[in-house]
Amino acid sequence: SQQGEEDPQALSIQEGENATMNCSYKTSINNLQWYRQNSGRGLVHLILIRSNEREKHSGRLRVTLDTSKKSSSLLITASRAADTASYFCATDLDSNYQLIWGAGTKLIIKP
């Protein structure tokens, strides 16, 4: 069953702008992860945030987690053309660690 849902489905912005993607989920989780997939490639792990954490940073990436709203957001600051990709959130069910994936947000950075 689908657990995570990303919003928006697609996002197109100018290079240098910030991009924000959201993920909502339905049940209690142990952690939430964000991955990037460039066209025709495998997924690359970006950030893992645990259920007891509220915010995490990695370079130009900032992830927040609100367990009361069952939602997370991924912010990419000062976007670059190379950030063009699909971004997926994945949550694991509290009872086990099996990852359930959303359908992804397709991000296009216009030069």
Place this chain on the structure above:
Amino acid sequence: DTAVSQTPKYLVTQMGNDKSIKCEQNLGHDTMYWYKQDSKKFLKIMFSYNNKELIINETVPNRFSPKSPDKAHLNLHINSLELGDSAVYFCASSQDQRYEQYFGPGTRLTVT
């Protein structure tokens, strides 16, 4: 030094054939996975192995059979291929189920 590798990258075959996809990881991870990504980019877990033992077996047709000869390898064999099997199949590995996963480049399977 590819961390997670899959072969072949592309596989075109006819309905009814049997095919295999191989996966190897050199990260020393204990857990390996097979995923199917459909045309809408939706990613679904098929199987998960931990130390050569099956731990997740989602509802997939029994035409799909994973085989783990050792901790570093998880192969996927598919019997009697159908049109609906056309998709991109990804292998992944992780230290264990609680940690981030590392993905292979994918195998694009086209059944004609």
